[in-house]
Amino acid sequence: MHLGVIGGGQLGRMLAEAGRDIGVRTTFLEAAPNPSAGGLGEVIVAPYDDEAALDRLAEECDAVTYEFENVPVEAVRYLAGKVPIHPGPGALEQAQDRLVEKRFFRSRGIDTAGFEPVDDVAQLRAAIDKLGLPAILKTRRMGYDGKGQLYLADPEQAEGAFATLGGVPCILEQVVAFDRELSILAVRDRSGNKRTWPLVENRHAGGILHWSEVPAPGVTTTLQQEADSIADRLLEAQQYVGVLAVELFQVGDRLLANEMAPRVHNSGHWSIEGALTSQFDNHVRAVLGLPLGSTEVPVPTACANLLGNVPDLSELLAIDGARVHLYGKAPRPGRKLGHVTVQGATPAQLRERLEAVLALTASGA
Numbered sequence: 001m002h003l004g005v006i007g008g009g010q011l012g013r014m015l016a017e018a019g020r021d022i023g024v025r026t027t028f029l030e031a032a033p034n035p036s037a038g039g040l041g042e043v044i045v046a047p048y049d050d051e052a053a054l055d056r057l058a059e060e061c062d063a064v065t066y067e068f069e070n071v072p073v074e075a076v077r078y079l080a081g082k083v084p085i086h087p088g089p090g091a092l093e094q095a096q097d098r099l100v101e102k103r104f105f106r107s108r109g110i111d112t113a114g115f116e117p118v119d120d121v122a123q124l125r126a127a128i129d130k131l132g133l134p135a136i137l138k139t140r141r142m143g144y145d146g147k148g149q150l151y152l153a154d155p156e157q158a159e160g161a162f163a164t165l166g167g168v169p170c171i172l173e174q175v176v177a178f179d180r181e182l183s184i185l186a187v188r189d190r191s192g193n194k195r196t197w198p199l200v201e202n203r204h205a206g207g208i209l210h211w212s213e214v215p216a217p218g219v220t221t222t223l224q225q226e227a228d229s230i231a232d233r234l235l236e237a238q239q240y241v242g243v244l245a246v247e248l249f250q251v252g253d254r255l256l257a258n259e260m261a262p263r264v265h266n267s268g269h270w271s272i273e274g275a276l277t278s279q280f281d282n283h284v285r286a287v288l289g290l291p292l293g294s295t296e297v298p299v300p301t302a303c304a305n306l307l308g309n310v311p312d313l314s315e316l317l318a319i320d321g322a323r324v325h326l327y328g329k330a331p332r333p334g335r336k337l338g339h340v341t342v343q344g345a346t347p348a349q350l351r352e353r354l355e356a357v358l359a360l361t362a363s364g365a
């Protein structure tokens with residue numbers, strides 16, 4: 001079988017690795033030359049909305065997916081009539097706009113932080129009056145890894161903050177005093193079968209995911225069920241196919257949805273070693289119409305991002321059980337260059353191994 005992937009970054013690379021194991025060939029459409037996924041399949045270097053390039057994907061591939069959410073929706077719509085493309089354009093469109101996304105969550109009975117649309121400074125002042133401070137001003141579109149957002153503590157900052165973000169349409173969100181951040185990864189196949197992985201706990205540094213641990217410690221059956229139900233409502237609303245990630249804030253025993261990603265997600269990288277079937281395996285299977293595999297996590301697992309620089313490989317590999325994934329990308333401050341997965345027979349052993357990884361990676365975070 002032949003899979004098309006729009007985007008050629010590390011997520012595309014890991015999707016292709018999962019496909020390769022079951023004899024699936026991958027072709028990437030990537031705007032920039034020499035992408036991370038380059039060694040794993042043919043790369044069509046062209047803009048993401050290039051019709052000739054999209055036609056080639058449609059002709060050559062059995063199904064197409066994408067590995068980042070800023071793929072032009074028109075490109076996905078264009079493909080939709082020609083080849084199975086998953087997730088579909090509807091889910092992509094909702095995930096690209098924070099305002100549409102949060103309204104969608106609310107429409108499905110899912111809690112979020114308080115929010116208000118902001119199109120100009122007057123609306124921002126009104127939103128501050130309504131929601132109170134502190135609050136976070138975020139651009140509706142194109143933000144990632146904490147980019148495109150500013151923390152507001154004082155009404156005086158309103159005008160400057162709106163200008164700093166470029167005067168583009170924004171959303172103002174109440175700051176949630178969360179106990180911790182979690183994510184739920186879920187997958188739905190073409191026949192409507194669904195699975196979720198155990199809740200993941202995530203720690204961010206400067207808006208970028210630093211490390212994840214799964215199962216998230218201390219998760220009750222009720223909390224997992226609530227997260228599963230959130231994922232289920234979103235999957236069903238969209239007749240979604242593929243992996244969906246939902247970032248959550250836990251406040252006491254409540255879960256608030258922060259954002260969703262219509263793709264495999266950084267907080268699921270641990271699943272390559274940590275789950276019986278990884279997020280990449282199940283995404284490839286779902287998109288190609290193959291049966292899903294078990295999302296069981298046999299032993300506690302953690303995963304740390306390598307941000308900005310790669311520590312000495314010998315030191316990393318000397319950590320018992322550490323599995324290192326390097327994406328072949330040039331170092332740049334804060335850039336995701338790879339990740340390290342560790343497992344432990346007990347939570348204490350896992351903690352020890354994770355601490356050892358974090359001690360080596362701290363400098364780049």
Ligand SMILES: Nc1ncnc2c1ncn2[C@@H]1O[C@H](COP(=O)(O)OP(=O)(O)O)[C@@H](O)[C@H]1O
Pocket residue numbers: 113136143144145146147173174175176177181204207247258259
């Ligand atoms: N409303 C909020 N209250 C508290 N913290 C927030 C809020 N929104 C975002 N954050 C923090 O900023 C991080 C990045 O914000 P997010 O909305 O997930 O944007 P991005 O697309 O950059 O990941 C979150 O993981 C969380 O740590």
Ligand SMILES: [Mg+2]
Pocket residue numbers: 145247259
């Ligand atoms: Mg996020």
